[in-house]
Amino acid sequence: MIPHTVTILTETDLRRVVTLDPGLVDAMAAAFESMARGGVVMPPVLSMAISDHNGEVDVKTAYVPGLESFAIKVSPGFFDNSALGLPSLSGLMVVLCARTGRVQAVLLDNGYLTDLRTAAAGAVAARALARPDASRAAILGAGLQARLQLRALTLVRPLRAVRVWARDPARAGAFAAEMSQALGLEVIACDDARDVVTWADVIVTTTPATAPVLQADWLRAGQHVTAMGSDQHGKNEIDPAAFDRITYVADRLSQTRELGELRSAIAAGRIAPDADLPELGAVLIGTRPGRTGPDDITLADLTGTGVQDTAIAIRALALAGGAGCLIIT
Numbered sequence: 001m002i003p004h005t006v007t008i009l010t011e012t013d014l015r016r017v018v019t020l021d022p023g024l025v026d027a028m029a030a031a032f033e034s035m036a037r038g039g040v041v042m043p044p045v046l047s048m049a050i051s052d053h054n055g056e057v058d059v060k061t062a063y064v065p066g067l068e069s070f071a072i073k074v075s076p077g078f079f080d081n082s083a084l085g086l087p088s089l090s091g092l093m094v095v096l097c098a099r100t101g102r103v104q105a106v107l108l109d110n111g112y113l114t115d116l117r118t119a120a121a122g123a124v125a126a127r128a129l130a131r132p133d134a135s136r137a138a139i140l141g142a143g144l145q146a147r148l149q150l151r152a153l154t155l156v157r158p159l160r161a162v163r164v165w166a167r168d169p170a171r172a173g174a175f176a177a178e179m180s181q182a183l184g185l186e187v188i189a190c191d192d193a194r195d196v197v198t199w200a201d202v203i204v205t206t207t208p209a210t211a212p213v214l215q216a217d218w219l220r221a222g223q224h225v226t227a228m229g230s231d232q233h234g235k236n237e238i239d240p241a242a243f244d245r246i247t248y249v250a251d252r253l254s255q256t257r258e259l260g261e262l263r264s265a266i267a268a269g270r271i272a273p274d275a276d277l278p279e280l281g282a283v284l285i286g287t288r289p290g291r292t293g294p295d296d297i298t299l300a301d302l303t304g305t306g307v308q309d310t311a312i313a314i315r316a317l318a319l320a321g322g323a324g325c326l327i328i329t
Contacts, residue, residue: 007105009320014109017319020116020151024315025127028120029284031064031311035252036281039065042306045255047232054080056232062306069104071095071313073306075114079208088143089114093313105317117312118304119148121251122204122226125300127156128283129249129290130202130224135160138200140193140214140237141207142166142175145228149204150179150187162187163196167207194218205229205237216241221295228302230260237261238299240268246299249290250279260301 018024034040042062049056055078063070075091082088089111095104107113126134134157139146142164153159162185166172172189180187190196197203197218203225207213214225216239225246229237243265256262257273265271278288280300291298 004102006103007317007320008108009105009316010108011110011112013320014107014112014316018113018116018312018316020119020148020155022155024116024120024312025123025152025155027311027315028117028308029124029127031305031307032121032124032251032279032281033284034064034281035305035307036279036285036287040307042252045259045303045306047259049232049234050078053078058231058304060304060306060309062310063098064307064310067310067314068098069095069310069314069317070098071107071306071310073114073309073313075111077111087111093309095313095317105313107313107316109316113312113316114304114309115144115148117308118145118228118302119152120312121302121304121308122149122228122300123152123156124284125226125249125280125302126153126202126224128280129247129298129300130157131222131291131294133158134201134224136199136201137162138196138203139164139175140166140196140203140205141229142168142171143206146175146204146206147179149206149226149228151183153202153204154183154185157202159185161185163190163199164188165190165193165196202226207237208235209237210234211236212239213237214242215239216245219245219297221297223297224291225297225299226302227261227299228304230264230301231303232259233263235259236264238264240265240270242299243270246297247289247291248277249283249298249300250277251300251302252305253277253279255303255305256301260303261299262301
């Protein structure tokens with residue numbers, strides 16, 4: 001029998017070698033571009049809600065032609081965990097050989113890689129769609145992803161000031177204090193979401209909301225919105241009426257019709273179910289337009305794709321090498 005080894009990387013291993021940096025942003029951009037060029041096999045998300053415990057489990061995967069491996073990611077999100085002193089996200093990725101299907105690695109990341117690839121996708125969207133001079137950022141939400149999305153924005157836009165709003169003012173205040181110190185930026189917590197949105201050049205929504213936290217009439221010319229909270233049926237952060245004003249870009253159109261902000265807009269009759277709308281990868285490779293002028297209002301609808309998971313899993317293995325890893329033969 002041919003010898004077979006499996007690499008096991010713990011969250012500690014992965015945190016040591018994989019960070020939110022420009023290289024990761026570029027890797028996510030390449031993943032979106034690969035979808036636009038064709039050939040990627042990415043089945044619909046297997047998504048299961050566990051409403052009794054305010055939880056959900058998603059399973060995502062994608063095969064990218066030319067890559068020797070692909071990942072299958074299991075991602076639980078249980079949003080009452082903070083009361084138990086636990087993180088909301090956990091999970092793991094399994095990396096398999098694209099030629100033989102044999103397991104190559106198990107990445108016990110507890111959601112760390114998902115957190116990073118989600119933030120990096122936000123950076124890709126902002127780099128592609130926000131005005132180059134965007135310097136004022138609004139963050140709606142004050143959790144871990146809010147922190148990572150802000151860090152990601154600093155990699156692609158010249159931020160000078162930040163405003164944050166959250167349903168819990170104490171959490172918004174803690175966010176502002178922490179991120180001001182960490183990033184050397186003016187970060188101010190505000191009680192009124194409208195004031196935060198109307199002030200900003202680029203807005204990121206990072207909440208698990210089931211009713212809009214951003215209203216259509218708050219938007220103004222030239223803004224960019226990255227909406228990343230609506231990754232399950234029933235979630236909705238953006239007022240569907242905003243679709244009357246925005247240039248919309250999906251991470252994966254078939255997915256956002258079912259899970260994203262587009263789902264809510266279709267349900268509200270604001271847009272046709274079969275509307276031919278651009279995906280982020282097509283904008284990146286130039287086959288579909290994104291922002292066409294300084295007064296456009298752009299919105300990136302990010303629901304999280306399996307191709308992102310494959311991309312970050314392969315990057316993690318490459319960065320880790322064999323150092324400090326458990327190898328099972």
